[in-house]
Amino acid sequence: MAKNLVIVESPAKAKTINKFIGKDYVVKASVGHVRDLPKSELGVDEETFEPTYEVLEGKEKVVAELRAAAKGADTIFIASDPDREGEAIGWHVLQLLGGGEGKKVRRILFHEITQNAVRKAMENPGEIDMNKVNAQQARRVLDRFVGYKISPLLWDKVRRGLSAGRVQSVAMKMIVDREDEIKAFIPDEYWTFGAKLSHQNPPPFIAKLSKVEGKKADVTNEEQARVIETALKGGSYVIETIARKEKKQSAPPPFITSTLQRAAYNRFKYPVKKTMSIAQKLYEGKELGPFGHVGLITYMRTDSVRISDDAMGEVRNYIAGRYGENILPETPNVYKVKKAAQAQDAHEAIRPTSTEFDPDKVEAFLTREEFNIYKLIFERFVGSQMKPALFDVTDVDIKNGAYTLRASGEVQKFAGFLAIFQDAVISEDDEEKPENEKALPAMNEGDTLTFVSLDTKQNFTQPPPRYTEATLVKALEENGIGRPSTYGSILTTIQTRDYTYKQDGKFYPTQLGSLVTKLLKESFKDIIDETYTARLEEELDEVEEGKREWKDLMKEFSGKFNADLLRAGKEMTEVKRTGVETDEKCEKCGSPMAIKFGRFGEFLACTNYPDCKNTKETLRAGAEAEQTDGETVICDKCQKPMQLKRSRFGQFYACTGYPDCKNTKDPRLLKANIPTDPQPPCENCGKEMVLKSGRYGPFYSCAGYPDCKTIRKIGGGKSGAPAKPTGVKCPNCKEGDLVERRSRRGVFYSCSRYPKCDFSLNNRPIARPCPKCAAPYLLEKETKRDGHIEYCNNPECDYKAPFVEEAAADKTA
DSSP states (O other), X not given: OOSXXXXXXXXXXXXXXXXXXXXXXXXXXXXXXXXXXXXXXXXXXXXXXXXXXXXXXXXXXXXXXXXXXXXTOSEEEEOOOSSHHHHXXXXXXXXXXXXXXXXXXXXXXOSSOSHHHHHHHHHSOBOOOHHHHHHHHHHHHHHHHHHHHHHHHHHHHTOTTOOOOTTHHHHHHHHHHHHHHHHHOOOOEEEEEEEEEEOSSSXXXXXXXXXXXXXXXXXXXXXHHHHHHHHHHSSOEEEEEEEEEEEEEOOOOOBOHHHHHHHHHHXXXXXXXXXXXXXXXXXXXXXXXXXXXXXXBOOSOOOOOOOOHHHHHHHHHHHHHHHOGGGSOSSOOOOOOOGGXXXXXXXXXXXXXXXXXXXXXXXXGSOHHHHHHXXXXXXXXXXXXSOOEEEEXXXXXXXXXXXXXXXEEEEEEEOTTHHHHTTSOOSTTOOSOOOOOBOOOOOOTTOEEEEEEEEEEEEEOOOOOOOXXXXXXXXXXXXXXXXXXXXXXXXXXXXXXXXXXXXXXXXXXXXXXHHHHHHHHHHOTTTTOHHHHHHHHHHHHHHHTTSSOHHHHHHHHHHHHHHHHHHHHHHSOOOTTTOEEEEEEOTTTOOEXXXXXXXXXEEEEETTTTTOOOEEEOOOTTGXXXXXXXXOOBOTTTOOBEEEEEXXXXXXXXXXXXXXXXXXXXXXXXXXXXXXXXXXXXXXTOOOEEEEEEXXXXXEEETTTTTOOOEEEEETTEETOOOEEEEEEOTTTSSSEEEEEEETTEXXXXXXXXXXXXXXXXXXXXXXXXXXXXXSOEEEEEETTTEEEEEEOOTTOOOEXXXXXXXXXXXXX
């Protein structure tokens, strides 16, 4: 039996580590948390704040296996994740093992899971950090106090089943506050003018009105605008001044958790939770064929932008070798660590564990989503250690009588870090690709320009935008609310509580969310205040740093909280029975309608109940996008009108002939204008194929589901368009063929035997063997740096050449 027991959090992590350590070690996984506060009671002594823990339901078998493994071990290594939550998991495991009595207990930290990192960690073990454990305990007890004590109050005053949370309620308040700002916003009118001008040297360009009689242009009505428009269409345009300067654009720092989440959302529209799940897999390790099982990135929950000396040396060598010495700064780029990150500065930024694993080299072994995230992390890290990009910027002021117009041009003269990004989104806050260069013709001061046309435009100021997942994470981070490990759970919670919903990727509060937020603001001003919540986060950091006792923090918090709770019980408005009255009148009796909250969401009910029992669906903000431009939807079975309704699963059209006719339709299918021509019967069972809608859009499904799971995808405007063959045999199963498919992310290539075989490629396979290693196929791709090329997918082969069309290749063969 092995003398050493290593306990990690996940089985995937255990699998990777097992490959790096000897036979004297056995690796077991706790599979996350093993114990927590009880579900059925507060679980905290309100005098001493001592928590009572119990083994989580379903974890009894895991705990028994850990205890059995620990009995025969001389040394126990706690190797849970290197953050507060991981430290607490390790401590809880140790408590269940009797505190490691009679055995050596060591704490080891893996900031990356590579052979070298595992070896170093095993050679330099430490102890459980009780300051981190206590910071996690304080957070858990704080959250339990708020959730366990406020939630019953909401059950009594609003609706059973509601919940409040110390951090989720603040995030919800931010969404509600933004909605209130939008509703209160009064747009201001302003006019802009863009003159298209030409010089004797090409190209023509646009100059925008910037000043009127030497003062900033401020045109607020049509009368002013028409006067200026007339003047700009006449007169002469003369260049007054030309200012040239160099602009420097520095590389962004490597990713931390929040910037990765924002970049992944803006680039790929991945929700925060999905991004963290993908990053977890990359951290824990992937099977990379000849390279074995490899952890591809460092730990993904971090606030630090620090880079280790070893990684810095490796990336500088990579840049010099691949991009040239001229793009490498003389000294490494060092980025400032935020105050909130200083407590965990032993952590590094999120980076690849080795530049040896270039994205192109590992692409074949990753899913498309894993590849997207890995490439994002790799390019950001490499780019962070390159020189700034340099641009020549030209500002030209042009006079036409009392009016001054400005034209600006920008030309890149040194790519710097932009060399690695090609057409990628550079910043985590960019949703679009960078604009192309705007070049101006060669001109001199005093030159006269020719007027071509004028674009006069009326504009209105816009309200602040609603939050997306990316911008809400940014706002939470800027306000100091939550920490990297909590952003995902915050966003998930506020969406599952019926407090908010997403429309076109933007957060809208429900009536219930707005009401609960209003009640909490009235009764718990501190708990739901951004500044107060941020200060609590700082105090938790102080506990982690050993500067404060966690129970003192709890004592200070509970005093004021209990007083607010007592007052709220007496003063909080009750809407459970009356609802929230609206301006809408009941069409049956004329009484006001009130918003009420049932188990399946909000609805309108007549306040004259029980004499009038009229109820109506409430349409959410943005729901008009789901409708059919005011057209009446007719049931195709009984020809009666259909009515838009809402269930817990979303909106749908229901026939007004219910219950005689139970036909329903999905608004998304109506909006998408999918052809409804009769489909051939199911090729597997002969039953009818039915039009349905899923998370990736409309599709046809067999009416025999779940006994028959046949589906036909809808693509290119044709129902059930067949996958396009490539002529390449699947290298994985050797039975299917690689075919071209299309998803909402674009074209990809996968095995025709899917789901029995899940092999896929991002780039088009070519039915031609590699001329260097004789691999059965090549891949085709096009990049700005290399152009249109073909290359070998074998990681051990470096064949790469300009792409050759199949016909030409056959002639030369």
